[in-house]
Amino acid sequence: MDTTRSENACGTGSALPPTTVDGSSFSLDKAIVYLENHANSQSDATEGEIDQARLLRKIDLHIVPIALAAYTLQFLDKVDLNYAAVMGLNLDLGLVGNNFNNVGSATYIANLVAELPTGYIVQKVRPGKWLGMNIILWGVVTACTAAVTNYRGLLVCRILLGILEAATPPCLMLITSMWYTKSEAIWRFSIWYCGLGIAQILGSLISWGFQQVPHEALSGWRIMFVVLGCVTAAAGVWALISLPDSPMEVAWLTESEKRVAIQRVAANQTGIKHTHFKWQHLQELIMDPQMWFLTAMTVLPSMSSGVITFYSSTLIRNFGFSAQRSALLNMPSGAVSILASLTSAYFAYKSENCALVFAVYSCIAAVGSGLMSFLSSSNRAGLLVGIYLVNMETVTLFLNFWLTTSNVAGHTKRAASNALIAGAFAVGNIVGPQLFKPKDAPQFIPAKIVLLSTQLSAAVISVGLRVYYGYKNKTRDAAEQTMTQSGELRETKKIEWLNITDTENATFRYRY
Structure with a gap:
């Protein structure tokens, strides 16, 4: 059967796909093509002799440290502006009115615009190489920020930073889904997402440290940008050389290990690599209700990132603390982010109910916003607790990453959905800084x-997504049972590698 007929046969997802489909190299995922071409190759061990636990450790060693470093530096190179603000950046550059807010929003506006082509690019190129190149370039831009002398120069640097950092979430999401089963992926997302908390802690220490280093020619914040930029560029070289693009293209696995690495993720039914861009996948993405849920669940909580990224140190300083002490008092925010990331992954893994875990952590963050909003200004301890609890909201993004990569199939749809979620995060961060108007200081x-309202709204929407996924799964279970009883149930060969979407594949079940 030709490609068009085999895919259209699965079209609506209202019934299980019919008959056996052999598919062609055009319709099949590159992973299954690789398996078929290397089925009889000689290697040092048979697939049954491969220690899967050892293989998983080897995969982790080559992916998780780089992913953690990339996400740490991505956030650190954003949050450095937060710390630079209390180190004298505003005064040195003559920022007035909404200038600081505009710089924060401009970074994410550029990020949002750059996400539009990113979904297409990451499907076509090697994601590891693409990410490494972008990390190197944004490291250079970060270092060059030390040379700016006015608002316009800072604005240009932050716009370039936003463009170059746009590759990070889509590439890491795509690479993680290539190598790990769905249950394994949530822990890997959690670990590299700890980079956010690590960046908050490191940023506080770095800010405090550079405030102790007086220099006649360079302000402390300028030295900070140079150092961070050089570290980031070095990490980019590491990613460019070492971050794997797919199981088929690495040199550190034997042929047998490559085949096992591919076969172990077949049950995901989301494929590994396919470079053919399909407009119908993009059209389906726009009409898919789950994407509207996931987008709202990303935009609303990410508005709180305005507090975390740009204003946490400023808010703490406004409680009456010095600039140096404000930097140190921001460190517990990072610890809360790390703790929230690990505990939310644990509860989501154990309960198999990621959407409800999302709702619980959103509600905890809402408590923090309530403390920040309504406590007396004299209750500095309570206000600090409020700021720390808001950091519980940070985990909602990585939970969305997992929900998206677990529940979206079809390569074009998958790549575009990753970029959409990253873009939705940018939208929230565009709006967030603008909420903090100078007249309200x-x-x-x-x-x-x-922020309190958006966090509670996100919790309600996540419960709605849980209900939606449950309904879709029950509908498909009922259809399968009916077809089994009537004798109409037929198996489609290699369906997990056919590059069909979660909507087209009625054997697909959503994880929530």
Whole structure:
């Protein structure tokens, strides 16, 4: 049967796909083509002799450290502006009015615009190499920020940073889904997402440290940008050389290990690599209700990132602390982010109910926003607790990453959905900084109340997504049972490698 007929036969997802489909190299995932071409190759061990636990450790060693470093540096190179603000950047560059807010929003506007082609690019190129190149370039831009002398120069640097960092979440999401089963992936997402908390802690220490280093020619914040930029560029070289693009293209696995690595993720039914761009997948993405749920669940919580990325140190300083002490008092925010990331992954893994874990952590963050909004300004301990609890919201993004990579199939749809979620995060961060208007300083009560509302709304929407996934799974289970009883149930050969979407594949079941 030709490619068009085999895929259209699976079209609506209202019934299980009919008859056996052999497919062609055009319709099949590159992973299954690789398996078939190397089925009889000689290697040092048979597939049954491969220690899968050892193989998983080997995969982790080559992916997780680089992913953790990339995400740490991505956030650190954003949050450095937060720390630079209390180190004298605003005064040195003559920032007035909404200048600082505009710089924060411009980074994410550029990020959002860059995400539009990213979904197409990451499907066509080697994601590891693409990410490494972008990390090197944004490291150079970070270092060059030390040379800016006015608002326009800072704006240009942050726009370039936003463009170059756009590759990070889609590439890491795609690479993680290539190598890990769905149950394994949530832990890997959690680990590399700890980079956010690590960046908060490192940023606080770095800010405090550079405030102790007086220099006649360079301000402390300028030295900080140079050092961070050089470290980032070095990490980019590491990623360019070492981050794997797919199981078929690495030199550190034997042929047998490659085949096992491919076969172990076949049950995901989301494939590994396919470079053919399909417009119908993009059209389906736009009409898919789950993507509207996931987008809203990303935009609303990410508005709180305005507090974490740009204003946490400023808010703490407004409680009456010095600039140096404000930097140190921001460190517990990072610890909370790390703790939230690991505990949320644990509860999501154990309960197999990621969407409800999302709702619980959103509600905890809402408590933090409530404390920030309504406590007396004299209750500095309570206000600090509020800021720390808001960091519980950070885990919602990686939980969305897992929900997206687990539940979206079809390569074009998958790549585009990764970029969409990253873009939705940018939208929230565009809006977030604008909530903190200078006229509302120093308490910024209206902004805090908006954050409280968005966090509670995100919790409600995540419960709605859980209900939607449950309904879809029950509908497909009922259809399968009916067809089994009537004798109409037929198996489609290699369906997990046919590059069909979760909607087209009625054997697909959603994870929530």
